[in-house]
Amino acid sequence: MPAQFVLSRAAFVELLAALRAQGYRLMGPTVRDGAIVYDELSGVDDLPIGWTDEQDGGTYRLTRRDDAALFGYTVGPHSWKQVFHPPAVKLWRAVRDERGLRLEAEPLPAAKTALIGARACDLHAIAIQDTTFLHGPVVDRRYEAARRDTFVVAIQCGQAARTCFCASMGTGPRASAGFDLALTEVLDERGHRFVGEAGTPAGEAVLARLPHRPAAPEDLEAAAQRHDAALAQMGRRLDAGGVRELLQENLDHPRWDEVASRCLACGNCTMVCPTCFCTATSDRGDLAGREAERWQTWDSCFTMDFSYVHGGSVRRSTKSRYRQWLTHKLSTWFDQFGRSGCVGCGRCITWCPVGIDLTEEVRAIRETPSRPGPAAEPSHGHP
Amino acid sequence: MRRRRPKLAVWKFASCDGCQLALLDCEDELLALADAIEIARFPEASRAAVKGPYDLSLVEGSITTPEEAQRIQQVRRVSRVLVTIGACATAGGIQALRNFADVKAFIALVYAQPRYIDSLARSTPIADHVRVDFELRGCPVSRHQLLEVIGAFLAGRKPQTPASSVCLECKRRGTVCVMVARGTPCLGPVTQAGCGAICPAYDRGCYGCFGPMETPNAAALGGRCAELGLSRAALVRVFRTFNAGAEAFRQESEAHERPHDQG
Ligand code: SF4
Ligand code: SF4
Numbered sequence: 001m002p003a004q005f006v007l008s009r010a011a012f013v014e015l016l017a018a019l020r021a022q023g024y025r026l027m028g029p030t031v032r033d034g035a036i037v038y039d040e041l042s043g044v045d046d047l048p049i050g051w052t053d054e055q056d057g058g059t060y061r062l063t064r065r066d067d068a069a070l071f072g073y074t075v076g077p078h079s080w081k082q083v084f085h086p087p088a089v090k091l092w093r094a095v096r097d098e099r100g101l102r103l104e105a106e107p108l109p110a111a112k113t114a115l116i117g118a119r120a121c122d123l124h125a126i127a128i129q130d131t132t133f134l135h136g137p138v139v140d141r142r143y144e145a146a147r148r149d150t151f152v153v154a155i156q157c158g159q160a161a162r163t164c165f166c167a168s169m170g171t172g173p174r175a176s177a178g179f180d181l182a183l184t185e186v187l188d189e190r191g192h193r194f195v196g197e198a199g200t201p202a203g204e205a206v207l208a209r210l211p212h213r214p215a216a217p218e219d220l221e222a223a224a225q226r227h228d229a230a231l232a233q234m235g236r237r238l239d240a241g242g243v244r245e246l247l248q249e250n251l252d253h254p255r256w257d258e259v260a261s262r263c264l265a266c267g268n269c270t271m272v273c274p275t276c277f278c279t280a281t282s283d284r285g286d287l288a289g290r291e292a293e294r295w296q297t298w299d300s301c302f303t304m305d306f307s308y309v310h311g312g313s314v315r316r317s318t319k320s321r322y323r324q325w326l327t328h329k330l331s332t333w334f335d336q337f338g339r340s341g342c343v344g345c346g347r348c349i350t351w352c353p354v355g356i357d358l359t360e361e362v363r364a365i366r367e368t369p370s371r372p373g374p375a376a377e378p379s380h381g382h383p
Numbered sequence: 384m385r386r387r388r389p390k391l392a393v394w395k396f397a398s399c400d401g402c403q404l405a406l407l408d409c410e411d412e413l414l415a416l417a418d419a420i421e422i423a424r425f426p427e428a429s430r431a432a433v434k435g436p437y438d439l440s441l442v443e444g445s446i447t448t449p450e451e452a453q454r455i456q457q458v459r460r461v462s463r464v465l466v467t468i469g470a471c472a473t474a475g476g477i478q479a480l481r482n483f484a485d486v487k488a489f490i491a492l493v494y495a496q497p498r499y500i501d502s503l504a505r506s507t508p509i510a511d512h513v514r515v516d517f518e519l520r521g522c523p524v525s526r527h528q529l530l531e532v533i534g535a536f537l538a539g540r541k542p543q544t545p546a547s548s549v550c551l552e553c554k555r556r557g558t559v560c561v562m563v564a565r566g567t568p569c570l571g572p573v574t575q576a577g578c579g580a581i582c583p584a585y586d587r588g589c590y591g592c593f594g595p596m597e598t599p600n601a602a603a604l605g606g607r608c609a610e611l612g613l614s615r616a617a618l619v620r621v622f623r624t625f626n627a628g629a630e631a632f633r634q635e636s637e638a639h640e641r642p643h644d645q646g
Contacts, residue, residue, distance in 0.1 A: 033559040033586065058607070060564045077559055087555035264600045266572035267547060271554030282543055287412060287419045287534050298555055303547040304597045318598055353550075353562050353572050354607045 004215035028116030057355025079274035108145035120172030125274035154179035158226030162235030163346030260319035267300030269348035389438035396444025402469035435461035475628030546597035552580035601635035
């Protein structure tokens with residue numbers, strides 16, 4: 001394990017300033033409209049200082065902490081896909097005039113972005129979207145440009161929500177890769193500080209210019225306690241062993257009808273999921289037929305248009321659409337990308353207006369499989 | 384050579400004129416619009432009317448009187464393409480509240496001379512009376528979508544007015560869900576997108592102005608709103624506004640209506 005260091009809170013403020021000075025725009029958590037969202041930060045004061053969140057199926061509440069922690073909460077309704085795979089993107093514009101028809105491509109995004117406070121599940125989700133957009137047969141040049149110059153300051157979770165189940169998915173709570181710096185926030189009698197490690201030469205270079213000291217055994221112990229707390233608080237659990245086969249063997253399970261009676265087909269789960277990547281492409285034209293724009297917008301497998309082919313939608317029932325979503329996420333994602341599409345962040349549970357919980361859906365199917373499913377294995381990393 | 388501009392007519396039935404005004408509200412685009420289409424009949428803007436037939440008719444309002452029921456047949460006959468605009472024309476409007484009550488009793492109560500009132504027992508959408516080529520939702524319709532429909536008509540393509548939920552608009556604009564984060568009952572999950580998710584952006588629940596989305600599960604949402612504290616009487620009211628007559632909302636409001644249980 002690389003050498004651990006300690007940054008004071010004041011040095012953390014300097015870290016943000018140093019990244020800004022290097023031309024990074026800082027993206028990170030901030031309080032807005034009753035939740036902690038990701039947005040551009042101008043400095044440490046924009047962070048949700050002293051706030052935390054309480055989450056459960058279909059409910060999220062901001063509450064006050066009794067300390068001034070900068071990162072004392074878990075993940076909110078936004079994910080980093082807002083940054084790298086934005087909800088609406090203009091691709092190009094077409095103009096027709098006396099000179100004929102011209103196509104004007106939209107310039108690719110050029111920003112250098114520093115992610116402040118990405119969590120272990122977030123880093124796995126980013127890696128999954130990298131696979132989707134960068135490592136397939138077609139490279140998404142817009143995503144590539146947005147991702148190219150990214151500096152990641154990860155925060156190791158010191159608490160978990162009732163909706164978290166990263167431990168089950170093997171994606172957390174501790175981040176082990178995908179960051180330049182990873183920090184554990186500690187507030188105790190020794191002070192407000194960050195115990196951390198550098199994950200890349202870029203992280204080491206930034207660290208070198210900040211006041212810091214090597215971590216003492218007490219610091220490491222305090223950080224380990226935070227990690228243990230997050231693991232112990234993990235509020236949900238998904239028995240991931242054999243779930244890929246389980247769902248494939250239960251495509252006609254009565255549970256799909258049951259969940260469809262509760263599901264609104266609103267699509268919120270797909271919008272908040274940090275790995276869902278589908279988009280719709282549409283053209284907008286002016287009345288005179290002189291100008292047109294092509295836009296790419298987030299789409300959802302819960303809409304009828306999504307599976308519309310000549311003659312109608314392929315997946316007409318909510319049952320078939322919920323099943324498509326869950327089986328893609330937990331099962332056919334393996335066929336497509338070689339791993340699960342779920343990182344256990346719990347967003348889809350919290351932000352479902354009716355609190356539909358995929359861990360419950362999997363459990364229900366596992367408990368009464370239509371066909372004998374594979375034996376359940378103890379889930380990865382769970383106490 | 385300049386091609387003949389298609390003729391546009393705007394018709395009004397039982398309505399508040401708000402949807403027609405969305406057309407006048409297209410200030411920036413009005414010149415381009417007048418350039419692309421001949422506004423041949425639009426009493427809200429001008430008394431001068433060019434004779435039909437018309438290439439595109441925009442019909443606002445619902446059918447509430449025997450006279451209107453006849454007039455809509457004539458409108459259909461002189462219109463090549465007929466598009467209904469707004470909650471009145473597509474679902475019967477707020478005046479469809481009468482569908483749940485005894486109109487004769489109202490009339491007797493309100494008017495000194497009830498015999499002068501010639502009103503139908505129900506307020507019904509245009510599509511119940513004539514063939515409709517396209518329905519544009521909203522109370523009022525969105526200016527943006529109205530231009531899209533006219534633009535699509537001019538270009539001979541299908542208008543892009545997604546029938547999915549308001550939630551998708553909220554999420555795309557980054558609005559925090561008011562139902563999840565505040566416990567505010569919201570009709571967004573069962574309501575068709577199109578307004579741009581205005582109310583949740585101002586911390587209010589969606590009122591359902593654009594009517595039921597493509598696959599509304601109003602019963603599940605109603606159940607959740609009850610858990611959030613809406614009484615049965617309140618549930619009847621939230622599903623019984625501008626789109627009270629739309630099938631999914633009508634069924635859900637009726638499901639919560641019990642004569643001896645006002646919640
Ligand atoms: S499926 Fe749900 S828990 Fe899994 S990554 Fe997506 S939002 Fe998170
Ligand atoms: S599972 Fe929940 S969030 Fe997803 S479409 Fe169904 S009701 Fe909406």
